[in-house]
Amino acid sequence: MTANRRNLRHCWIVLKKELMDGLRDRAAVIGLALQTIPTPIIWAAIMLIAANRMNSSDIVLPVAGGDNAPALVDWLDTQIGVEIVPAPADPAQSVRDGTYRVALVIPAEFRERMANGFAAPVEIVTDSGAGASSRAAERVQALVAGYGAEVASLRLMARGVAPDIGAPLRVDTRDVSPPGRKEGGLSVLLPMLLLWTALFGGVGIAADSTLGERERGSLEPLLLNPVSRTAVIAGKWLASASLACASVVLAGVTTLIVVRSIPWHEYGLQLSSSDRDLLVVTFSMLPAALFWSALVTLVSASSRSQQQAQTRFGLLFMTVAFTTLASFLFPFASVPWLSAVPILSQINLSVDVLGGAHPAIYRYIVAAAGSVILALVLVAATARLLRRETIVFRT
Amino acid sequence: MIDVKGLGKCFGSVRAVQDVSFRAEDGRVTGLLGPNGAGKTTTLRILTGLMSPDTGSVNVDGYDVVADSFAVQSRIGVLPDSRGLYPRLTPREHIDYFGRLQGVTETALKARREELIATLGLTELGDRRVAAFSHGERNKVALARALVHDPHNVVLDEPTHGLDVASTRTIRALIGSLRERGRCVLFTSHVMQEISALCDWIVVIARGAVVAEGTPGSLLERTGCDDLEDAFVALAGAESHAGNDREGRA
Numbered sequence: 016m017t018a019n020r021r022n023l024r025h026c027w028i029v030l031k032k033e034l035m036d037g038l039r040d041r042a043a044v045i046g047l048a049l050q051t052i053p054t055p056i057i058w059a060a061i062m063l064i065a066a067n068r069m070n071s072s073d074i075v076l077p078v079a080g081g082d083n084a085p086a087l088v089d090w091l092d093t094q095i096g097v098e099i100v101p102a103p104a105d106p107a108q109s110v111r112d113g114t115y116r117v118a119l120v121i122p123a124e125f126r127e128r129m130a131n132g133f134a135a136p137v138e139i140v141t142d143s144g145a146g147a148s149s150r151a152a153e154r155v156q157a158l159v160a161g162y163g164a165e166v167a168s169l170r171l172m173a174r175g176v177a178p179d180i181g182a183p184l185r186v187d188t189r190d191v192s193p194p195g196r197k198e199g200g201l202s203v204l205l206p207m208l209l210l211w212t213a214l215f216g217g218v219g220i221a222a223d224s225t226l227g228e229r230e231r232g233s234l235e236p237l238l239l240n241p242v243s244r245t246a247v248i249a250g251k252w253l254a255s256a257s258l259a260c261a262s263v264v265l266a267g268v269t270t271l272i273v274v275r276s277i278p279w280h281e282y283g284l285q286l287s288s289s290d291r292d293l294l295v296v297t298f299s300m301l302p303a304a305l306f307w308s309a310l311v312t313l314v315s316a317s318s319r320s321q322q323q324a325q326t327r328f329g330l331l332f333m334t335v336a337f338t339t340l341a342s343f344l345f346p347f348a349s350v351p352w353l354s355a356v357p358i359l360s361q362i363n364l365s366v367d368v369l370g371g372a373h374p375a376i377y378r379y380i381v382a383a384a385g386s387v388i389l390a391l392v393l394v395a396a397t398a399r400l401l402r403r404e405t406i407v408f409r410t
Numbered sequence: 411m412i413d414v415k416g417l418g419k420c421f422g423s424v425r426a427v428q429d430v431s432f433r434a435e436d437g438r439v440t441g442l443l444g445p446n447g448a449g450k451t452t453t454l455r456i457l458t459g460l461m462s463p464d465t466g467s468v469n470v471d472g473y474d475v476v477a478d479s480f481a482v483q484s485r486i487g488v489l490p491d492s493r494g495l496y497p498r499l500t501p502r503e504h505i506d507y508f509g510r511l512q513g514v515t516e517t518a519l520k521a522r523r524e525e526l527i528a529t530l531g532l533t534e535l536g537d538r539r540v541a542a543f544s545h546g547e548r549n550k551v552a553l554a555r556a557l558v559h560d561p562h563n564v565v566l567d568e569p570t571h572g573l574d575v576a577s578t579r580t581i582r583a584l585i586g587s588l589r590e591r592g593r594c595v596l597f598t599s600h601v602m603q604e605i606s607a608l609c610d611w612i613v614v615i616a617r618g619a620v621v622a623e624g625t626p627g628s629l630l631e632r633t634g635c636d637d638l639e640d641a642f643v644a645l646a647g648a649e650s651h652a653g654n655d656r657e658g659r660a
Contacts, residue, residue: 021513028510032499039498039539232494236552239458239488240511241480404461 022246029242029250034257037220047219051212051262055270058204059277066282074151077102077109080121084129087121087137090162097158110140116151117141119159132170201274201286202369203343205296206362208266210339213304214332216262217255218311224251225316225397226324234407245398252312252394259304267297288369296365299379302386306357309390313397319409354378355385411436411594412457412486412563416466419452426452428618430466434596434611436562439589441605442598444615445646450598451491453615454567458488470563484512487561489569493552497541501532501551504540505558512559519558526554531580546577553581564588566597570604582608602639612638616646 038044079102081088092099103109106118120138129135137159141152168178225248228234237247271293279286311328318324335358342359343366354360360382367374400406417430427449434440444450455461457468459479468475470482495504502523509519527536530550535543540551553569569585570578585608588595599605605612606626613623622629622645626638635641 025511028507032496032503032507035503036496036498228494231496232492233496234494235460235490235492236488236494236508236555237511238460239483239486239490239556240508241483241513242511407460408455 022243022249025242025246026250026253029247030253030257033220033224033251033254037223037254037258040219040223043219047216047258047262048265050215051266052269054208054211054266055204055273058208059273062284063277063282066284073098074117074154075100075115076117076119076155077106077115078119078121079106080123080125083121083123083125084135084137087159087162090165091119091158094158106140110142110148113142113145116145116148117155119155201288202366205267205270205293205369206300206365207339208270209263209297209300209365210303210335210358210362212262212266213259213300214307214335216259216304217257217308218328220258221251221255221308221311222315222321222324224254225312226318226321229407229409230321238401238407243398244401245395248312248316248394248398248401252309252390252397255312256305256308256390259308260301263300263304264297267293267300271297287371292368296368299364299368299382300361302383303358303361306386306390306393309393309397313393313400316397316400317406355381357386357389360385411471412565412596413469414453414457414466415469417453417456417463417468418465419449419456419461419463425618427456427463430615430618430620432613432620432623434563434594436594437589437592438610439585439595439597439608441609441612442596442615443600443605443612443642443646444598448615448646449618450615451567454488454490454565454596454598458486458490458565459483460490484559485561486563486565487556487559488564489553489556489566491567493549495540495543495548495551498539500537500539501527501554502536504551504555508555509558514559522558522560523554526557529580529584530554546573549573550577550580553584561593563594564596566595568598568600570599570601578604602637602642606638614642614645621645 073096075098076091077100078088078091081099081102088099091097102118102120103114106115106120109115110118118140120140122136122138125135125137139152139155139159142148143152164182167181171178171181228237238244271290274286274288274293275290310331314327314331315324318327338359339362342362354363360378364374364378364382412434414433415431417427418425419427430449430453432440432442442450442453452461456463457470457475459475459482462476468482471485473481473485475482499507505523505526506519509522514522527533530553532547532550532554535547540548543551549569549572553566556566557564564585566585569581573581582604585595585597589610597608609626611623612626612629614621614629622632624632629641629645630636630638633641633644635644
């Protein structure tokens with residue numbers, strides 16, 4: 016048998032053993048399933064609750080002094096999503112204590128000033144500290160302003176003047192955001208969920224099969240076999256990476272099932288990502304799992320104790336959290352070499368796909384190659400580490 | 411056959427092994443004796459290829475341990491000082507794992523595995539996870555996986571440490587049968603009865619160097635002592651006592 020074939024065989028033997036060993040750790044497997052499967056379900060629940068809020072945005076509008084402006088009140092009553100009710104004795108207090116989100120007060124002078132062509136006062140009562148109140152107030156303000164504009168047009172026409180004279184500008188807003196951006200945060204949630212499972216899925220096996228192996232005192236017997244250190248570490252890395260990849264696929268498929276089992280349009284939401292988009296995003300995340308498993312294998316193998324390893328993992332996860340946050344906030348994608356950086360490249364790809372874009376195939380290749388090459392470098396470094404007596408016999 | 415010549419090894423400024431030379435012949439049980447910190451474990455780690463020596467050489471069946479460590483490791487079965495097991499694996503799985511890494515074919519492995527399970531009295535425990543095993547049972551599993559490839563040379567670091575009478579007898583019988591089959595057995599122990607009962611040749615190490623070697627009879631003769639324990643104390647230096655000597659476990 017050639018050295019390469021022997022190494023591959025040894026790598027496969029170690030991989031099989033570590034997977035069997037790792038999957039028998041019931042607590043770890045249940046923990047992994049618990050952080051993978053419920054997340055999409057919780058997200059969907061939050062989305063539906065939020066959608067319900069949005070839909071129930073009918074404004075209940077108490078109007079005080081409605082008799083002073085019957086035409087305005089009638090006009091408001093015909094607007095969709097507005098329900099006019101009699102005002103309580105103290106409208107300001109009712110808004111302050113949250114009974115109503117907003118209230119309208121029409122002073123007595125309204126009728127007279129309106130009839131004489133002076134600007135007639137209208138008072139909107141709002142609690143600007145409460146988000147729901149100020150949003151409702153904005154809407155009422157827009158409606159009242161719309162009424163005012165209509166009255167103005169009529170007055171101008173009555174005097175034989177074109178209404179446009181009083182409105183020299185017409186402002187239109189064109190929304191160019193791709194449909195995916197409106198998908199209730201799916202384009203942020205799915206990449207983060209997949210990344211999360213890619214990061215955590217393999218940590219257990221990586222730590223147990225390197226640091227745990229030494230702490231148990233089973234590393235010395237293992238290395239007494241005629242097996243290259245590289246084959247041993249590669250097997251352990253692949254075992255850790257297999258579990259991480261399986262978690263990513265599990266998370267992706269769960270999300271797909273959840274997304275497809277909810278009639279989003281009934282809640283006024285629109286999800287335009289296809290099944291293919293979701294699966295592409297899921298599978299393009301796998302190289303990140305390969306890279307990360309290699310990194311945590313190196314960190315575990317070089318750590319003195321579980322505590323030290325935990326501290327280092329914490330720092331690594333924090334680095335990733337801040338970097339990905341930054342990549343959401345700033346247009347990282349425009350920097351070419353970043354498309355080969357593990358994790359960032361995968362996040363960028365998935366955000367693009369879910370945003371409705373179709374990244375070129377070379378971007379997937381560059382992203383995957385960057386992660387896999389770095390993973391192999393890390394595996395080689397870990398194998399070198401395992402040749403050091405101070406690492407193998409560290410106490 | 412294990413041939414150790416002029417072995418030296420330093421850890422920083424500490425000279426763990428200075429000048430260790432001895433020869434463990436085939437068909438013979440060689441005992442490596444030495445007080446706490448004498449350099450026994452370091453010597454064993456060097457001759458099994460886990461550590462590289464600063465000076466000297468180790469030759470196993472004609473293969474140099476530094477130049478050809480894999481050839482040495484496939485001709486040697488080792489029960490090392492640290493002999494941890496995998497709690498979620500059974501004895502059979504432990505034996506299979508090491509057998510496959512040693513390149514034993516699946517058919518040979520099956521026969522060898524069952525033979526070891528029977529010899530070491532693990533028949534009833536063979537398919538149970540080792541997590542709940544006693545110290546003695548774990549020791550037997552570690553010994554079984556060390557011998558899975560039926561090595562010509564066997565190195566045992568305190569094989570009976572902490573075992574009850576029955577387990578100790580099982581292991582002594584195993585060492586005896588290895589000698590009968592012409593194997594080269596090298597082991598360390600602090601139990602003088604065991605050494606006098608089993609060893610054909612004794613190598614005494616103290617402060618990193620060989621201070622005496624010979625048959626048990628010749629060592630008694632040389633020191634003028636009546637029993638081996640006294641002889642050992644005389645040879646290794648008055649400051650160490652064989653009875654409570656425990657080498658620090660790594």
